[in-house]
Amino acid sequence: MGIEKPLDPPKNGLLAPDLIPVAYKVLDAWKVLIKGLGQLLYVIPVYSCNECSEVHVSHSGHHMQDCLGPTNSKRRSFHSWIKGSINDILVPIEAYHLYDPFGRRIKHETRFQYDRIPAIVELCIQAGVEIPEYPSRRRTKPIRMIGRKVIDRGGLVEEPQPWRAANPSSLVDLDTHGACERFPPPLPSDIPKIAQETMDAYETVRFGVTKLMKKYTVKACGYCTEVHVGPWGHNAKLCGEFKHQWRDGKHGWQDATVDEVFPPNYVWHVKDPKGPPMKGGALKKFYGKAPAVVEVCLQAGAQIPEKYKPMMRLDIVVPDSEEAQLVA
């Protein structure tokens, strides 16, 4: 037996009051981000590779021969481009919604009793945002632990049945699914403003999630992209979709990084989106990358934060191919 150590909110199951406004700000910005991208993608074309995770923001896919997809040898490692969607820019990371993250663990057999929602939305709920369709147990007494064992969680209470059917329209804004169909194409004169709001919303989400994750625990699997918001992970055995037989499908939980919850999803920065497709070879060293959202917003007319400019190599003039041969 260890000794009982006093826990501070939110590790003791109570809300951290100073982070409640942060959580509301993140959720508001998250909705703006989804709406903004839904509109901008009418005018900023995105391509994704059918065979690997490469994404390219331009009028055509690039011609760099670096595809690692299963049939890449038949294509001399050229990517197999198809039209992309908002999910290629804002990669969906979903997690189970828990009424009580300190309560019963999700078992493999009980996993269908829980909703899957964007992990960022679940983090905001656990940090204090009230969404009636996704109720959350709000404790008035702290849980008590000895070492890693909970000795008092205030009992297990019956989880209210989700009443999603009541007002499903209030939930669609929280998710990227179908985002492009939900919003009309923007007026050309509105595009720079939307681009800037979307860029600012991205920064607000990233900043807020970083802040929330300093106090609220989020777990990520070391073997796949599964994320769990809450202190202990879950026991659904779906790791790597059964590719990891030797682990019996169990996830390997570790503390998550911000990038695992809100992936930057780096893409090549395209200096001339209407120009010829970017090529690899000697030119590649003149290219830089940016988070996909930043690249979309920049191409749509946003001012981007200074911190992204060096990684995008915005200061470097790309020589034409012949010059590049000489430099190489």
Ligand SMILES: [Zn+2]
């Ligand atoms: Zn590819």
Ligand SMILES: [Zn+2]
């Ligand atoms: Zn896993």
Ligand SMILES: [Zn+2]
């Ligand atoms: Zn795997």
